[in-house]
Amino acid sequence: MIKRDHPQLSISQQCNLVRLSRSAFYYAPVGIDAETLAMMKEIDRVFTKYPFFGSRQIAAYLRREGVVIGRHRVRRLMAKMGLEAIYKRPRTSQPHPQHPVFPYLLRKIQIDRPNQVWCADITFVPVRNGFLYLVAVMDWASRKVLSWRLSNTMHADFCVDALNEAIARHGAPEIMNTDSHTIGASSRVV
Numbered sequence: 001m002i003k004r005d006h007p008q009l010s011i012s013q014q015c016n017l018v019r020l021s022r023s024a025f026y027y028a029p030v031g032i033d034a035e036t037l038a039m040m041k042e043i044d045r046v047f048t049k050y051p052f053f054g055s056r057q058i059a060a061y062l063r064r065e066g067v068v069i070g071r072h073r074v075r076r077l078m079a080k081m082g083l084e085a086i087y088k089r090p091r092t093s094q095p096h097p098q099h100p101v102f103p104y105l106l107r108k109i110q111i112d113r114p115n116q117v118w119c120a121d122i123t124f125v126p127v128r129n130g131f132l133y134l135v136a137v138m139d140w141a142s143r144k145v146l147s148w149r150l151s152n153t154m155h156a157d158f159c160v161d162a163l164n165e166a167i168a169r170h171g172a173p174e175i176m177n178t179d180s181h182t183i184g185a186s187s188r189v190v
Helices: 011-017 022-026 034-049 055-064 071-081 157-170
Strands: 117-127 130-139 145-151 175-178
Touching: 011 022, 034 055, 034 071, 055 071, 117 157, 130 157, 145 157
Parallel strands: 117 175
Antiparallel strands: 117 130, 130 145
């Protein structure tokens, strides 16, 4: 759209008309240098052999082979190449098909005393050979962790154990709120 040899409009004026900076008009993309291209080929070779390696593992592997490269550079080049380590991710938000959906009871409630509302959530903790699941039961008013459990499976048992321990220690709350599908979301405790 911009003509270098326009008889009436300068390049600056043409750039202003099309809302393009002059530097963008003059910019010439710089290609990838031979050293970086060779490094990308090495990363691709290792990634093809070990697709579950992340940037740290690829950098360590290449260093053992005598190639000097930092993990941040490996991470940047992997992103440029569209490579991402393949690993099993935890499935923490898989609702059971028969699980009832509870109404959200906290919409207009002021929470100002202990045992009025508790919450629980499940997360995962990465460990050397996979991950563990962590459930915590908290009081919303005091922000105190009432109980917690770790498990290597997503069975509901460890969640129920944590909730039962919290009830045994502190009494039952008026409302138990969670977005996890193992305990139930916003249900009144009787």
